[in-house]
Amino acid sequence: MKYLHLVLFAAILSGCHKKFTDITGTVNGFTSGTVIIKDGSGNTKFTENIDFGKFHFHKIIDSAGYYKVRIMQDSPHDTRLPGYDIYLEPGDYILTALPESAHQYPIIQSSSSIQNELSAYYAIANQKSLASAQIIEKSVLKLNSGQLSHDELLEATENLNEALAARDTAMAEALKVFVDQNLQNHVAAHIMYQLDYDASPGIYYPIYQKFSDEEKKTPEGIEEGDKFATLNKLVPGATAPPLVGNTLDGKPFDPKSIHTKVILLEFWRSDYKDCRSSHKYLNMMLHAGLENKAMGIISCSLDTDAAVWKNAVKEDGLSWTQVSDLKGDASSNMKNWQIHRVPCYFLLDGVTWKLIKPNEFTGEVNEDVTKYLQTH
Numbered sequence: 001m002k003y004l005h006l007v008l009f010a011a012i013l014s015g016c017h018k019k020f021t022d023i024t025g026t027v028n029g030f031t032s033g034t035v036i037i038k039d040g041s042g043n044t045k046f047t048e049n050i051d052f053g054k055f056h057f058h059k060i061i062d063s064a065g066y067y068k069v070r071i072m073q074d075s076p077h078d079t080r081l082p083g084y085d086i087y088l089e090p091g092d093y094i095l096t097a098l099p100e101s102a103h104q105y106p107i108i109q110s111s112s113s114i115q116n117e118l119s120a121y122y123a124i125a126n127q128k129s130l131a132s133a134q135i136i137e138k139s140v141l142k143l144n145s146g147q148l149s150h151d152e153l154l155e156a157t158e159n160l161n162e163a164l165a166a167r168d169t170a171m172a173e174a175l176k177v178f179v180d181q182n183l184q185n186h187v188a189a190h191i192m193y194q195l196d197y198d199a200s201p202g203i204y205y206p207i208y209q210k211f212s213d214e215e216k217k218t219p220e221g222i223e224e225g226d227k228f229a230t231l232n233k234l235v236p237g238a239t240a241p242p243l244v245g246n247t248l249d250g251k252p253f254d255p256k257s258i259h260t261k262v263i264l265l266e267f268w269r270s271d272y273k274d275c276r277s278s279h280k281y282l283n284m285m286l287h288a289g290l291e292n293k294a295m296g297i298i299s300c301s302l303d304t305d306a307a308v309w310k311n312a313v314k315e316d317g318l319s320w321t322q323v324s325d326l327k328g329d330a331s332s333n334m335k336n337w338q339i340h341r342v343p344c345y346f347l348l349d350g351v352t353w354k355l356i357k358p359n360e361f362t363g364e365v366n367e368d369v370t371k372y373l374q375t376h
Helices: 002-018 113-143 150-181 188-194 201-208 219-231 273-287 306-316 332-336 362-375
Strands: 020-027 032-038 044-051 054-060 065-073 084-088 091-097 107-110 262-268 295-301 321-324 344-349 355-357
Touching: 020 065, 032 054, 044 065, 084 113, 084 188, 107 113, 113 150, 150 188, 150 201, 150 273, 150 362, 188 201, 188 219, 201 219, 262 273, 262 362, 273 306, 295 306, 306 321, 344 362, 355 362
Parallel strands: 020 091, 262 295, 295 321
Antiparallel strands: 020 054, 032 044, 032 065, 044 054, 065 084, 091 107, 262 344, 344 355
């Protein structure tokens, strides 16, 4: 009986130890800052101070799963990503984040096999996206300086958009390499869910098809499969979905009312800062002469209040066609066009209403319109 008590006591001690998640972190170059861990719903679970580049978590987590780690320097110009994907479960983690790689995933060594799979993917992604990450960081700092001329603002915005597009391409390439090397992995569906796969179904769908049956049956894998069934209809050359809503004068929108060879279709909301900022850029493009290249713009608002929508149009000086059904997130345009973020852009053939390019970056418009008009 004595030995049984000892065995039970040892088991209890062992069980208690395994409940803890230990994260030992190093952020070289930081004298002070904060580390925040949030759950999948965005709720803050833990915070810890960074002292002379070091931090340590010793916590009992509610449940094993995916979390976000945010590393924040005590600086108004900290440009780090808003959160790093991490899989937490009881065990030991060693996290190393370098200040010169603010837009890349930190090095994470762990006793968790799932986290190690995540780290393997991001190691590939870091390598492929290094050049674009450096341009993104420089462009963000430049745009935040508030000291740019009109031409400098245009150039910095184009550089940022091009770098963002390059990073998206690099992340997709990294996922393809990772899946090819790890066909029976347990993280591919989750990784794809974090990426902008709906912007490039032609690139991501072949990767999804290589997922194991187990990955396809996860909640994220099921949602991706369902979404690809719709996204495959939003590929270049396909007839674009209908655009539902009325124009500012209350009349139903009619695609035949647009008389340009190429259309840039924007989805936006008046209460989103990024949307309002993008209107400055669209106005700059028009004044720069894009209208002389037979390109027009249609802006489709996802607002719900007519007065608020119309006031925003007036404030932003939008001279092109405006459309809205004033149903917000319940708009059929959300589903038909697979809108999951705003602002969002599509390039259309104004004559045939066929898709030229879905999920267009504004910085790519000039070149893409020119190329399309030369070949059509």
